Amino acid sequence: MTTPGSIAGMEIRAIAVFMLRHIGDTLLSTPAFRALRAAFPPARVLAVVNEGTQQMLEGNPDIDEILVFHRRRRDEGGFGRWREEAALVRSLRSTHPDLAVNLTEGDRGAILSFLSGARFRVGVAPNRRGFLGKEMLFTHLCPRPSLYRHAVMRDLDVVAAAGIPPADLRLRFYFTDRDREKAARMLREAGIAPEQPFAVVQPTSRWTFKCWTEDGMAGVVSHLAGRGIVPVVTSGPAPGEVAQAERIRERAGGRAASLAGRLSLKELGAVIASARLFVGVDSAPMHISAAVGTPTVAIFGPTGAFNWAPWEGIDWGYTAERPAGTRFVGRHAVVQKETACIPCGQDGCEGTKKSRCVEEILLEEVSGAVDRVLAGVVS
Amino acid sequence: MTDRVTVLHTESSLGWGGQEQRTLRECLGIRELGIRPVVLCPPEAELGRRAASAGIEVFSCRMRSNFDLAAVRTVLRILREQAVDIVNTHSGRDSFLAGIAGRLSSLQPVVVRTRHLAMAITSRISYSWLPHRVVTVSRYVREYLVREGVPGERIVVVPTGIDVGKFAEDRAPGNLREELGLAPDALLVGSVSVLRRKKGHRFLLQAAPSILAEFPRTVFVIAGAGPQENNLRKTIRDLGLSGSVRMLGHREDVSNVLRSLDLFVLPTEEEALGTAFVEAMAAGVAVIGCRVGGVPEVVQEGETGLLVPPGDPAALGDAVRFLLADGERRRGMGAAGRRAVITRYSVEGMCKAMFDLYRSLLAERSGG
Numbered sequence: 001m002t003t004p005g006s007i008a009g010m011e012i013r014a015i016a017v018f019m020l021r022h023i024g025d026t027l028l029s030t031p032a033f034r035a036l037r038a039a040f041p042p043a044r045v046l047a048v049v050n051e052g053t054q055q056m057l058e059g060n061p062d063i064d065e066i067l068v069f070h071r072r073r074r075d076e077g078g079f080g081r082w083r084e085e086a087a088l089v090r091s092l093r094s095t096h097p098d099l100a101v102n103l104t105e106g107d108r109g110a111i112l113s114f115l116s117g118a119r120f121r122v123g124v125a126p127n128r129r130g131f132l133g134k135e136m137l138f139t140h141l142c143p144r145p146s147l148y149r150h151a152v153m154r155d156l157d158v159v160a161a162a163g164i165p166p167a168d169l170r171l172r173f174y175f176t177d178r179d180r181e182k183a184a185r186m187l188r189e190a191g192i193a194p195e196q197p198f199a200v201v202q203p204t205s206r207w208t209f210k211c212w213t214e215d216g217m218a219g220v221v222s223h224l225a226g227r228g229i230v231p232v233v234t235s236g237p238a239p240g241e242v243a244q245a246e247r248i249r250e251r252a253g254g255r256a257a258s259l260a261g262r263l264s265l266k267e268l269g270a271v272i273a274s275a276r277l278f279v280g281v282d283s284a285p286m287h288i289s290a291a292v293g294t295p296t297v298a299i300f301g302p303t304g305a306f307n308w309a310p311w312e313g314i315d316w317g318y319t320a321e322r323p324a325g326t327r328f329v330g331r332h333a334v335v336q337k338e339t340a341c342i343p344c345g346q347d348g349c350e351g352t353k354k355s356r357c358v359e360e361i362l363l364e365e366v367s368g369a370v371d372r373v374l375a376g377v378v379s
Numbered sequence: 380m381t382d383r384v385t386v387l388h389t390e391s392s393l394g395w396g397g398q399e400q401r402t403l404r405e406c407l408g409i410r411e412l413g414i415r416p417v418v419l420c421p422p423e424a425e426l427g428r429r430a431a432s433a434g435i436e437v438f439s440c441r442m443r444s445n446f447d448l449a450a451v452r453t454v455l456r457i458l459r460e461q462a463v464d465i466v467n468t469h470s471g472r473d474s475f476l477a478g479i480a481g482r483l484s485s486l487q488p489v490v491v492r493t494r495h496l497a498m499a500i501t502s503r504i505s506y507s508w509l510p511h512r513v514v515t516v517s518r519y520v521r522e523y524l525v526r527e528g529v530p531g532e533r534i535v536v537v538p539t540g541i542d543v544g545k546f547a548e549d550r551a552p553g554n555l556r557e558e559l560g561l562a563p564d565a566l567l568v569g570s571v572s573v574l575r576r577k578k579g580h581r582f583l584l585q586a587a588p589s590i591l592a593e594f595p596r597t598v599f600v601i602a603g604a605g606p607q608e609n610n611l612r613k614t615i616r617d618l619g620l621s622g623s624v625r626m627l628g629h630r631e632d633v634s635n636v637l638r639s640l641d642l643f644v645l646p647t648e649e650e651a652l653g654t655a656f657v658e659a660m661a662a663g664v665a666v667i668g669c670r671v672g673g674v675p676e677v678v679q680e681g682e683t684g685l686l687v688p689p690g691d692p693a694a695l696g697d698a699v700r701f702l703l704a705d706g707e708r709r710r711g712m713g714a715a716g717r718r719a720v721i722t723r724y725s726v727e728g729m730c731k732a733m734f735d736l737y738r739s740l741l742a743e744r745s746g747g
Contacts, residue, residue, distance in 0.1 A: 034434075038434075146460070165410065165434060167433075167434040168433065169434060169436070170431060170432055312428065313431020313437060314431055314437045314438075315436070315437060315438040315439060316439075317439060317440065317453065319456060329422040329439055330422055330427065330428060
């Protein structure tokens, strides 16, 4: 298992990068793409991502082509699955990559890296995870990172294993003028004048175990309104999430505008980019907020803020001894209990889909973080 | 985690001045030479944001006092986790915290303290006891520290280097005259620097009437932002100079502004080195400064510019008029300044000197 030297400076004409995870993870990989582009400016960069996550990379000048992997068709099994896999490998090989980078630790990316035909193949050392001989698929191996390393740095570590240094640690998220216009129109229709300060409140996630209480969120909405900042409640398109956002708005006495379920992620990014503040749970919109540079208050439950805190390029300082807790770094804040069981890796306490560690967060903790972030005073 | 040499730069100040800019330039340059730089600063420091955007790994930590034990503990953790070989400290507080941590760490990293400023030091401990070496940005600062009792053999001078190419490669004149709607034959005299009292902008304003009497086509240009902005505006009004002084505010196109000048004048009263002069010289402009701090090391009197006593508007006015009257001498000095900067104040030269220093300190450590 030897790792040969740096490939920086070698002739690399095409690069295939595998990022087969969720929406947020895909956005957090953008600094790795930046590093690759900076190291090999003329190389053609292909990103292979799961269906539904490609919006995080669309419009990004560090990526030339996005190949979408259709998990649904794969899950149908049988002939449909084979056809999908074979087509993917064919289109992959047709780009003739010299370098394949597997940013995820799954087997699929490892196998696809190997099948891509790339001369250099970089991935994370499996350390006896995955199938036998998995490490043989790679030419460059990144040592398994510390559990407490931020997801952005983990991706950059993989690229660095091939001798390619980071070029910019910040996230990049791009939207078009049309997204911007649509966002402005939606805000106007929601009753927000162009110069009026507003904050985006994102109370929902696909995973209910990450969600704070509806009373708490309603309290934050009232707090913002009391400070003269119009709260705008947003959510994903699922009817359950929209209903949850609507209940929170009602509990706050209707003192908020709502765009819940009505925006694409790109449009949501355009809305957040013009907001004074974002308050929300650990979710893709939270990462988008950090990426567009809007001050972000992220409410964390049992998931690792050390991996997924809103990222501005600066380490959050979580350690094995203190892996959780409220922190302020740069423009952003994490609000999290310092309970001993965080991170638990469970789907809510005892499988209830609800997490006590997030439900016990007090309104004062979140509104205090909101005030501090708004004041720009983080000391 | 890596077999490369790792340098941890610590900085407790939050701002973005010459000191922080030098630190970031060193990080970037030294990375080119194969050393891995990482930065530790308070979570809201501008240096952290700038370094991260340049792809340098940044750690954050509050530094509440010189003896903040929680901060010392954080530094110790970072030294261990990042396998730090060298700690380079830059301001007072971080020099204590990281100096103490460096001396406590079982990794025994080399501790270097960079002194960027000319002002009086408040404690000798962070120069004489904690670091293995002190780096100063000029001979002047070195001599000052020696007078204060810091052992001379511990102090190395590494002058601040600038990105010479950015200033020197583009030989075309700047376009400030067009931007400001000035006549093509207007004589532009001014500076680019932070607007602080010690930079002495007011002395140039006081000398302005005598200059305008002889050279009515002179326009004074003050680029930069800072605490003195309102005071300077008031002085301009009081002296009736509103028609001949332009305050430009903060400019990102420093090279363009400098290349537009006929003469760079900054009557600064205190200066560790005077990077503003280095940049002006790189842009090929003759300079006038004061005989203070490190300025005489940068400006070769009579060759690349003129020096006058500090706080003396009459002498300053004489020097400005002398050079405005002699375009050929001015251009000769500008060209000589550019040559001097290329050989003595390039960022490559600075980083090579720091690289050599680090290597020799690491060799000493493993040898001794």
